[in-house]
Amino acid sequence: MSDDKSGGVRRLNELTDAAARSLSSSFRAGGQSARVIIVLYVLAALAIVGLLVVGTGGDLGVALGGWVRGAFGTGYNTVQTLSYATPLVLVAIGVAAALKAGVITVGAEGQMLIGATTATIVALWLGPSVPLWLGLPIGAIAGMLGGAAWAYLPGLGRVRWGVNEVLCTLLANYLAISLLNYLLRTVLRNPAGSATPQSAPLPDGFLIPQLPLPARLHIGAILVVVIVLLALWWSRGRGAFLVGVFGQRPLLAARLGLTPARAVVSTMLVSGAASGLAGWMQLAGVDGRLQPGVSAGVGFAGIAVAVLGRGNPLGIVVAAIAYASLTTGATGVQVATGTTPAAIGTVTQGVLLLAAALIVAAPAVRRAARRSASPPALPAVSRHVPPSLPQSDGNRPSENQTDSQMGSTSSTGTDHLDHAGTGIDRDADRHENLESAHGPA
Amino acid sequence: MAPLDFWTIVVAGAFALCAPIIFAGLGEIFLERAGGFNVGIEGMMLVGAVAGVGGSLAGGFWVGLAAGILAGGVLGLLLGLATAWGKADMIIVGIAIGLIGAGLSIALYQVLAPASQGNVTAPVQPAFELSLLAGIPLIGRGLAGAGLLFYLAVLLVAVSWWVLNFTRFGLRLRAVGDDENVAVTRGISPRRFRTIAALIAGALAGLGGAAVSLSSIGTFTPGMTGGAGFIALAVVIIARRQPWTLLVGAFVFALFNSLALLSQTQNLPLPIELYQALPYLATVAVLCVSSRRSWAARRTRIVPA
Numbered sequence: 001m002s003d004d005k006s007g008g009v010r011r012l013n014e015l016t017d018a019a020a021r022s023l024s025s026s027f028r029a030g031g032q033s034a035r036v037i038i039v040l041y042v043l044a045a046l047a048i049v050g051l052l053v054v055g056t057g058g059d060l061g062v063a064l065g066g067w068v069r070g071a072f073g074t075g076y077n078t079v080q081t082l083s084y085a086t087p088l089v090l091v092a093i094g095v096a097a098a099l100k101a102g103v104i105t106v107g108a109e110g111q112m113l114i115g116a117t118t119a120t121i122v123a124l125w126l127g128p129s130v131p132l133w134l135g136l137p138i139g140a141i142a143g144m145l146g147g148a149a150w151a152y153l154p155g156l157g158r159v160r161w162g163v164n165e166v167l168c169t170l171l172a173n174y175l176a177i178s179l180l181n182y183l184l185r186t187v188l189r190n191p192a193g194s195a196t197p198q199s200a201p202l203p204d205g206f207l208i209p210q211l212p213l214p215a216r217l218h219i220g221a222i223l224v225v226v227i228v229l230l231a232l233w234w235s236r237g238r239g240a241f242l243v244g245v246f247g248q249r250p251l252l253a254a255r256l257g258l259t260p261a262r263a264v265v266s267t268m269l270v271s272g273a274a275s276g277l278a279g280w281m282q283l284a285g286v287d288g289r290l291q292p293g294v295s296a297g298v299g300f301a302g303i304a305v306a307v308l309g310r311g312n313p314l315g316i317v318v319a320a321i322a323y324a325s326l327t328t329g330a331t332g333v334q335v336a337t338g339t340t341p342a343a344i345g346t347v348t349q350g351v352l353l354l355a356a357a358l359i360v361a362a363p364a365v366r367r368a369a370r371r372s373a374s375p376p377a378l379p380a381v382s383r384h385v386p387p388s389l390p391q392s393d394g395n396r397p398s399e400n401q402t403d404s405q406m407g408s409t410s411s412t413g414t415d416h417l418d419h420a421g422t423g424i425d426r427d428a429d430r431h432e433n434l435e436s437a438h439g440p441a
Numbered sequence: 442m443a444p445l446d447f448w449t450i451v452v453a454g455a456f457a458l459c460a461p462i463i464f465a466g467l468g469e470i471f472l473e474r475a476g477g478f479n480v481g482i483e484g485m486m487l488v489g490a491v492a493g494v495g496g497s498l499a500g501g502f503w504v505g506l507a508a509g510i511l512a513g514g515v516l517g518l519l520l521g522l523a524t525a526w527g528k529a530d531m532i533i534v535g536i537a538i539g540l541i542g543a544g545l546s547i548a549l550y551q552v553l554a555p556a557s558q559g560n561v562t563a564p565v566q567p568a569f570e571l572s573l574l575a576g577i578p579l580i581g582r583g584l585a586g587a588g589l590l591f592y593l594a595v596l597l598v599a600v601s602w603w604v605l606n607f608t609r610f611g612l613r614l615r616a617v618g619d620d621e622n623v624a625v626t627r628g629i630s631p632r633r634f635r636t637i638a639a640l641i642a643g644a645l646a647g648l649g650g651a652a653v654s655l656s657s658i659g660t661f662t663p664g665m666t667g668g669a670g671f672i673a674l675a676v677v678i679i680a681r682r683q684p685w686t687l688l689v690g691a692f693v694f695a696l697f698n699s700l701a702l703l704s705q706t707q708n709l710p711l712p713i714e715l716y717q718a719l720p721y722l723a724t725v726a727v728l729c730v731s732s733r734r735s736w737a738a739r740r741t742r743i744v745p746a
Binding site for chain 2: 056104106162163164166167170171172174175181182185186300303304341344345346347348349350353354357358360361362364
């Protein structure tokens with residue numbers, strides 16, 4: 001048997017590395033030139049959805065009309081779509097920061113739940129005597145702290161022990177659900193009694209006021225706009241550049257002053273805080289009380305939106321509105337055709353995400369086709385160096401080692417960083433990437 | 442209730458619950474051995490579950506299983522084509538397939554059983570009682586009544602173990618996963634083997650889904666697999682991609698599930714949610730310990746003296 005004892009985990013870590021690097025680079029490189037492939041994928045995606053509509057006995061034109069009406073047809077529907085998009089934007093901005101650092105977090109769902117839970121606990125504990133101007137920031141901060149705490153543990157596991165963050169955050173979602181169910185059954189149970197598990201309604205001082213619009217959209221949406229602007233400002237600064245460098249070349253980032261531990265933990269905290277804030281908004285702006293369905297799939301959808309928006313704050317806003325319109329529009333499609341089920345919205349979201357993943361990878365396909373005759377490229381330096389990897393020169397560095405030595409033993413540290421330099425030169429493609437990214441910064 | 446009786450019931454429940462996790466996990470083992478990874482198992486299982494109900498309605502239990510395999514296989518092929526040929530990111534494609542599967546299963550069920558007609562019930566697995574084994578204490582009753590699907594799962598574990606370790610196909614599959622470049626120099630196409638592995642993974646996940654809907658319920662409800670796909674993913678990691686270890690791991694998880702189910706009716710000392718969370722907590726713990734060990738091993742290996 002060729003497996004060593006930790007084969008599964010090691011293999012998974014390598015996979016996560018590769019995925020993280022490709023995602024991180026797709027966030028950096030803007031317009032790729034493989035337009036033909038992209039158009040083909042989009043057409044294929046549209047064809048699949050069209051086939052589904054026709055297959056269930058619907059008319060394509062009617063369905064499309066129904067979708068537009070359902071999503072944007074009336075003022076009410078448009079606001080409804082924006083209302084769906086609000087938490088998506090927030091989650092996606094957080095997830096995008098982590099993805100840029102090459103950290104794949106799928107834990108937004110659980111972080112939202114925990115954020116909403118802590119906000120509920122704080123609100124019910126402080127009670128109705130708190131005025132609105134104090135209740136809103138307290139709730140928001142409680143939500144952010146809760147979400148960040150739930151993200152901190154997987155981040156810590158990753159930098160301390162190399163625990164795979166994809167699995168860890170995924171499992172944390174389930175733990176969050178169990179915790180929430182437990183609290184709703186015991187401590188937080190609605191004292192007035194109810195058929196479904198839910199908490200008592202939040203005091204008025206903690207509820208987010210609604211905007212004066214035909215449908216429900218709370219003023220948290222304005223905060224989201226501010227956060228988008230902040231993210232836009234941040235994405236042009238040195239911090240975002242360093243995080244991006246870390247996503248591609250952890251060793252180079254260390255040389256520029258960003259240690260792996262700081263990069264991973266800080267981006268995880270940001271994504272957790274953003275998700276927790278989104279959880280608070282759903283709680284205090286939409287539901288008004290804690291329920292098990294407070295996250296309602298927004299966490300997973302946020303990951304999709306982050307990828308579709310390619311990590312760019314404005315791209316994320318567009319992607320979130322498009323994504324939300326698929327949910328609201330699907331109801332319109334069901335009403336218009338009468339036969340096509342509303343679940344078509346979920347399918348379309350999946351197809352869209354699949355198409356986006358293929359589009360992001362399109363340049364890689366072309367590259368692979370171009371050099372299919374040439375020998376395979378040398379493997380890039382990995383964040384997790386497998387123990388069985390033949391170490392040709394015996395001291396090829398890894399980020400793990402830098403992690404342990406960074407700042408403690410300066411002489412060996414610089415020695416390894418020099419090796420890091422050679423590691424970069426080995427891989428011409430990545431070098432190019434880095435340089436092109438350096439331009440606008 | 443006497444403690445032995447109580448645990449007999451828990452074990453019996455676990456035997457009945459573990460088949461779907463084993464099926465889906467076996468598929469994931471094939472895929473991971475070839476260097477793939479599938480976050481979309483859940484979606485494939487849901488489509489398998491609804492196809493299983495449809496097939497079983499049309500032509501009985503076995504047709505249902507075949508339909509589940511077919512439906513899961515289609516999504517598996519999609520995963521294989523997108524990741525191996527389209528070079529798309531595995532995790533994103535997995536999430537996408539999870540979404541497609543979840544939506545498609547609901548849509549298909551609405552076509553199969555329109556809301557106006559009410560619920561449908563399909564034939565479930567035929568009765569299969571091994572009364573010979575019932576005499577064994579503790580596990581006897583569970584083994585005897587575990588059902589056809591459980592024994593089919595054990596059989597498939599044996600077959601997968603043999604295929605992976607003792608056939609040319611298995612050797613090549615592992616070669617692709619271990620080192621793609623070496624595989625290429627030996628004339629093995631990584632793309633082809635990854636696609637085949639994804640196809641197997643999808644088909645087995647679909648079978649697992651059909652096992653959920655056709656074990657005793659015979660109908661479909663949205664999200665009925667209840668996270669079994671993610672549990673399978675975790676069990677595969679814990680089992681280190683070995684079929685027989687997977688069997689044990691799946692059983693342990695099913696044991697916890699069974700405890701959680703039972704705690705809803707019995708008066709157990711700890712909250713239900715703790716039993717439900719235990720498998721996940723255990724996975725996190727195992728993940729931390731195993732990662733930490735390899736992490737420590739790497740450090741001592743690489744850092745020069």
